[in-house]
Amino acid sequence: MKKNQKSKPKNKDFKRIIAAVDGSKISKQVAKKAIDLAKNTGVDVIALYVIQEPDAVYPELSTMYPDAITLMKKEGRSYLDKVKKMGSTMGVNVKTKIAMGYPDQEIINEADKNDLIVMGCKGKSALKEILMGSVCEKVMHHSTSPVMIVR
16 A cells, blocks of 8 residues: 555444434434444445335325325435435445335344444433334334444
């Protein structure tokens, strides 16, 4: 290696970083943290945007608003493009992916045991937390991958 040539750091703990983003305020911090980590470790980032299928939660949504999924995909693509640009600015390869389903399951399914999941955790009321649980809690308890929570 030449004297002025910098080598990319190699990471032995994980091979990719899965940044679970949803366009929220905390999501920008998640993307930045994931990209910073990737820059320091030399791994790629997969920015994952999950659209919850309306049929599972609100079946009437797909009949009342047939273009709802198209609009959600457009919003997701727009946000992922911003994350990709953020990575490009910092010299990090960011691949993007939109998935449909339950967010916790899609995040877990995307990650291998050798990946690091970086995600935000939004505060919820105690009652709602007991009844539904949060996406980050479900991912933390059911993923075989390490999980980093950005508050």
